Amino acid sequence: MKICQVEKTLVATARIGQLGNRRLLVVKERGSSGKQVAVDPVGCKPGDWVIVVGSSAARTAAGSNDYPSDFTIVGIIDYWEETEKEMKQ
Amino acid sequence: MKICQVEKTLVATARIGQLGNRRLLVVKERGSSGKQVAVDPVGCKPGDWVIVVGSSAARTAAGSNDYPSDFTIVGIIDYWEETEKEMKQ
Amino acid sequence: MKICQVEKTLVATARIGQLGNRRLLVVKERGSSGKQVAVDPVGCKPGDWVIVVGSSAARTAAGSNDYPSDFTIVGIIDYWEETEKEMKQ
Amino acid sequence: MKICQVEKTLVATARIGQLGNRRLLVVKERGSSGKQVAVDPVGCKPGDWVIVVGSSAARTAAGSNDYPSDFTIVGIIDYWEETEKEMKQ
Amino acid sequence: MKICQVEKTLVATARIGQLGNRRLLVVKERGSSGKQVAVDPVGCKPGDWVIVVGSSAARTAAGSNDYPSDFTIVGIIDYWEETEKEMKQ
Numbered sequence: 001m002k003i004c005q006v007e008k009t010l011v012a013t014a015r016i017g018q019l020g021n022r023r024l025l026v027v028k029e030r031g032s033s034g035k036q037v038a039v040d041p042v043g044c045k046p047g048d049w050v051i052v053v054g055s056s057a058a059r060t061a062a063g064s065n066d067y068p069s070d071f072t073i074v075g076i077i078d079y080w081e082e083t084e085k086e087m088k089q
Numbered sequence: 090m091k092i093c094q095v096e097k098t099l100v101a102t103a104r105i106g107q108l109g110n111r112r113l114l115v116v117k118e119r120g121s122s123g124k125q126v127a128v129d130p131v132g133c134k135p136g137d138w139v140i141v142v143g144s145s146a147a148r149t150a151a152g153s154n155d156y157p158s159d160f161t162i163v164g165i166i167d168y169w170e171e172t173e174k175e176m177k178q
Numbered sequence: 179m180k181i182c183q184v185e186k187t188l189v190a191t192a193r194i195g196q197l198g199n200r201r202l203l204v205v206k207e208r209g210s211s212g213k214q215v216a217v218d219p220v221g222c223k224p225g226d227w228v229i230v231v232g233s234s235a236a237r238t239a240a241g242s243n244d245y246p247s248d249f250t251i252v253g254i255i256d257y258w259e260e261t262e263k264e265m266k267q
Numbered sequence: 268m269k270i271c272q273v274e275k276t277l278v279a280t281a282r283i284g285q286l287g288n289r290r291l292l293v294v295k296e297r298g299s300s301g302k303q304v305a306v307d308p309v310g311c312k313p314g315d316w317v318i319v320v321g322s323s324a325a326r327t328a329a330g331s332n333d334y335p336s337d338f339t340i341v342g343i344i345d346y347w348e349e350t351e352k353e354m355k356q
Numbered sequence: 357m358k359i360c361q362v363e364k365t366l367v368a369t370a371r372i373g374q375l376g377n378r379r380l381l382v383v384k385e386r387g388s389s390g391k392q393v394a395v396d397p398v399g400c401k402p403g404d405w406v407i408v409v410g411s412s413a414a415r416t417a418a419g420s421n422d423y424p425s426d427f428t429i430v431g432i433i434d435y436w437e438e439t440e441k442e443m444k445q
Contacts, residue, residue: 001291001303001304001305001336001337001338002303002304003293003302003303003304010140010166011166011167011168012140012163012164012165012166012167013164013165013167014131014132014164014165015131015140015163015164015165016130016131016150016163016164018149018150018163019163019164024090024140024164026092030301030302031300031301031302033120034119034120035092035119035120036090036091036092037090037091037092037140038090041283042281042282042283043281051277051279051282051291051304053335053336053337054144054337055144055145055321055322055323055325055337056144056145056146056234056322056323056326056337056412057323057325057326057334057335057336057337058144058146058335058337059145059146059149060285060326060333060334060335061283061285061335066149067146067149068142068146068147068149068150068161068163069090069142069146070090070142070143070144070145070146070147071090072335074279074282074283074285074286074335075279075280075281075282075283075286075291076279076280076281076282077277077278077279078278078279078280079278099229099255100255100256100257101229101252101253101254101255101256102253102254102256103220103221103253103254104220104229104252104253104254105219105220105239105252105253107238107239107252108252108253113179113229113253115181122209123208123209124181124208124209125179125180125181126179126180126181126229127179143233144233144234145233145234145235145323145412147233147235148234148235148238155238156235156238157231157235157236157238157239157250157252158179158231158235159179159231159232159233159234159235159236160179188407188433189433189434189435190407190430190431190432190433190434191431191432191434192398192399192431192432193398193407193430193431193432194397194398194417194430194431196416196417196430197430197431202357202407202431204359211387212386212387213359213386213387214357214358214359215357215358215359215407216357232411233411233412234323234411234412234413236411236413237412237413237416244416245413245416246409246413246414246416246417246428246430247357247409247413248357248409248410248411248412248413248414249357268380268392268393268394268425268426268427269392269393270382270391270392270393297390297391298389298390298391308372309370309371309372310370318366318368318371318380318393320424320425320426321426322410322411322412322414322426323411323412323415323426324412324414324415324423324424324425324426325424325426327374327415327422327423327424328372328374328424339424341368341371341372341374341375341424342368342370342371342372342375342380343368343369343370343371344366344367344368345367345368345369346367
C-alpha cells in the first residue's frame, strides 16, 4: 500500500454509473509530485496522511468487487513524520 | 485512478474481436510525456481532463469483466487547474 | 493500454505448458528504451505500431482466463506519427 | 516479488473494517528511497530483509481473497548482502 | 512479460505456508539495476535470460490460482544478444 497525503475533493459530474456518488479525493504520493485520485470510504480531510491500496484489492476495499476503483484509502495514519515530509516534497 | 487529458481518437482496424467497436482514445497522463490508450464509455472530447481507472477495475468500468481493457475512463473532471498544467507539462 | 512497436519474434523452446505455441514478440514501448514480450493473437509484423493490454485483461485478450500473459497485443494502429517517433526514441 | 527491508510498525487507528487488526509495516524497497506499507503475516522485526508480493497475489498471501492488501510479506530472506546495501541505498 | 537474467537462488526459511518449497530466484530485469524475486517452474540456471510474467497471470503460471506469486518465469530465451547486454547493463 502507498503512503499518500490528501489534497482535496475532486468533482466529476459526468461519470459512469458504477462510480455512484462515492467521494473521490486527489492524493499525492509521499516523495513524489504525481497526483492520483482515490476513493475514500474512511472519511479523510485535506492534509491527512493515509494508506491507499491499489491493484484488485482496491475494489474490495471500496466495498464491492464490482466497484471500479484501482486506488482506495484504507486507513488514516495516526502520526507521520511531518518534518521528513517538508524536506522531501 | 490517474488524471489524464484526452488527445484524440485512435484508429485500429485490425483488432481482436473482444475489443468490439468501443471508442479508443489517446490520453496523456498529467505531468508526464507518456501517452496511453484508454477505452471511453463516457463520451469525451479532445482537451477534456478525465479520471482513468487501471488494473482489473478497468474491465468492470468498460461494462463487462470479459472486456480486455486495462485503462478505462470513468469520469470527466468538472474543473482542472489549467495554469498548473501549462507550467508542468 | 500501451502504444508499442513490434521488433521481432522471440524464441523460447523451454517453456511452461500453459504458454502453448502462441507467438511471442519483443515490443518496445513508445518513448522508452525498455523492451517487453507480448503475446500476439492479431498477426503483427516487425515495425507495426500496436496497442498492448496489460494487467489481468491480458489473459482474456489472449483467448482464455487461464492463459498466463500479462501483455497481449489487441490491435494494430492504422497510422502512427512516425516522425514523432524518430525524434523521441 | 520485491526485496524490501522492514523499517517499523505503522499505526492507523481509523481504518476500514476489512483491514482487521493485521500488523502493517513500513518497508523500503531495495535500491529505492520509496516507502510502502506491507501486511505482515510472517512476523518480522525492523531491519529484516523480506520478500514482498504485490498484485492480486497479495490478497491470497494475507490469508483470504477478500483481504484488501496489495503488498504482503511472504518470507524473510536468510542472508542478504548487507555491504551491497550500504553502497546502494 | 519482462526479459530478465537469472542471478541466483534465494533462501528464505521463514515463509508463509502457501509458498511451499518452490524455488525462488533473484532475477535482474534487462536494462535495469533493480532485482526482483521470481518463482521458477521451468528449471533455470544462473545467467539464463528468461521471460517472466507478472500481474495475476503469475499465479496461474506458478501452477495454481491460489499460489501467491506476482512474478513467475514462463520460459528460457533460446538466444539473447549478449553483446547488447554488455553495453547496456
